[in-house]
Amino acid sequence: MLLVRALLLLWLPGCFTLTDSPEVRSPGRVSGPIGGSLTVRCGYDCGWKTDVKWWCRGAKWNSCRIMVKTTGSEDEQTSDRVSIKDSHRGCTITVIMDNLRAEDADIYWCGIEKAGTDLGAHVVMTINKDVSPPRGPEDVRVPVGGSLTVTCQYDPGWERNGKWWCRGANWRSSNIIVRTPGSKRNNEQMSIRDSPEKRAFTVTMDNVTERDADTYWCGIARAGDDFGARVRLDTFTDISSPKAVNGIEGQSLTVQCRYEQHYRANEKSWCRGAPWGNCQPVVSTGDHKNKGRNGKVSISDCPDNGTFMVTMENLSTSDTDTYWCRIGAEKVVLGFPVTVDVSRATTTMTTVTNPEMQSATNSSQKSQVSQNNSSAGFDLSRLELLLPLVFGVLLVVLVGVSILAWRMVRRQREASGKSATPSPTDEGLELPTTEVCYADLSIHHWINDDTGRTTGTPAPLARPRSAHQFVEYATLGSAKTEDVTCVTYSTVRRPRPAENPIYGNVELPCSPRRNNRKEAK
Incomplete structure (x- = not known):
């Protein structure tokens, strides 16, 4: 009934008159859904910025009931289900009515309070009972x-x-x-x-x-x-993509994303950011296109086989992040996360003193950095497997060399023990094999007379003259076994003082051992 009364005020000219002030401008008619909210904006001349603004309800604005008003500032004021806010910069009044009801249908006024008669402009509000629910994908x-x-x-x-x-x-x-x-x-x-x-x-x-x-x-x-x-x-589970990919700084990597055929007409894109709802698009195929490029990132869609490829060139460590293979751009957007990890290129540093070797090493390092992804990225897990194997081989070789050296020393000791020279013994002595016997030492003296000639007569031992005594040494060594006796002589003679010494070795062949000493003589 209130809505009918408000319309009658407008449609029966001559009976009632709604006069708006030229200083205030309103939308005239507005409509809101039942249970929803309604926003009304009214403009005014900027000369009234600091004056109080109000929102009232009733057929006549000079006698309508004020529901809410401002304080002359831009602060928002609220009363029950209605709020009002004045914008001095835009010279507009904004009124919001929440939780609309059917009985809210009526005539309202945007007004300005001033000395004397206030200024205002009317607004006819209707409530729509046939509301539409939100619209989403089925x-x-x-x-x-x-x-x-x-x-x-x-x-x-x-x-x-x-x-x-x-x-x-x-x-x-x-x-x-x-x-x-x-x-x-x-x-x-x-x-x-x-x-x-x-x-x-x-x-x-x-x-x-x-x-x-x-x-x-x-x-x-x-x-x-x-x-x-x-x-x-x-x-x-028909869509697939690698969950994580690795790249080397300065090189490129490619990610393949698969999708079902009924998505072949949808836009494909590559976005960045761990929170799916906040990921930022990097590159997309666009509308009815199969390719796209944005800087060093490119995308290519292959609808025939249900895949699209994303290529990231000239990688840097700052590219490490979570990315998404994304399908769609409006109501329904599908995404699959892909973690991209970019590591620095590894180089081998060698210290050398030769300038030519240093130059060759630098060239080798530059060549190693410029290799492709498969050859430059050395798998450290292989090194972890090879190191224990190398150490094991070295240990086996070391043990083998130690055993060989020990055997050689042992053989030398046994050989030296077997080849020891038998000790001297007299010609007529029978001694054990392992014993050593020394022969008597005979000292012969030659004495020069006053004429300078040497006599062959030995001088007595009690009266030697050291200046003219010459000695003859003789050693006798014998070795005996059960059946054989071997004798070796070694002599040194000094016949005369002016003559050189004479050395001699005499070895007697081994002869069968006899029981009778006289037969040995």
Whole structure:
């Protein structure tokens, strides 16, 4: 009835008159969904910036009931379900009414308070009972281990209402998993974010498993019953991508991402950032294109075999991060995480003193750095396996050399023991084989007379003259076994003082041993 009364005031000219002040401008007519919210903006001449602004309800603005007003500043003021804010820079008044009801349909006024008669402009508000629920994808398919982004859109009037995401066949009896307002990530696996300026909210699910396949709802909270849109989620394992790839600084790497054929027409992209909902696009194929390039990163789609390739050139350590193979750009976006790790190029440093060798070493190092990914990246695990083997071989060789040296020393000792020279003995003595016997030492003296001639007569031992005595040495060595006796003589003669010494060795052949000493003589 209030709406009919307001329309009659406009449609029956001559009966009632709604006169707006030229200093204030309003949209004239507005409409909002029942249970939703409505935003009304009115402009005014900038000469009224510091004056109090108000929002009132009633057919005549000079007698309408003021619901909320400002204090002359830009601070927002709220009363019940209505708020007002004045913008001095834009010379506009913004009024927001939340949780609209059917009885809110009426005539309202944007006004400016001043001495005498206030200024105002009317606004006819209608309430739409036939509201549209949010709109989202009905069916989505997500790879196991990947991530999902679902965007649900809504009509004007629901910007200030809460949004939620729940799971279950009937959303009225299901538990809400995440909702707004609140933090962007309210759950370890899921998050929700509202974008009022786009009239859409986004739900993100990370690390999807087969157990996540179910019926979900994206909904809007309002007075009375909420309403939502159903989204059926299915998982599959047909999409594949390496979970981690390694690269060398200064070189290139390529990542292959696979997808199902019914995604062949969707946009393919490569984005960066560990949080799936916040990853920044790096390069994409664009609309109806199979290739794209952005700086040192390129992408190429092959719809015939259901793959797209991403190539990163001239790698640096700052490229280390989590990336995503991504399919889609609007309502449904699928993603699969790929960890990229870039390490520094390894070089072998050798210290040399020869300049030519130093130059050759530097050239070798430059050549090693410029090799491709497969030859430059040395596998340290192979070195860990080779080192114990090398040490084992060296230990075996060392033990073998030690044993060989010990045997050689032992043989030398045995040989020296066997070849020891037998001790001297008299001709007529019979001694054990291992004993040594020395012969008597005979000293013969030759004495020079006064004429300078030497006599052959030995002088007595008691009266030697050392200056003219000459000695003859004789040694006798014999070795006996059970049946054989061997004799060796060694003599040194000094016949005369002026003559040189005479050396002589006499070896008697071994003869059979006899029992009678006389026969030996």
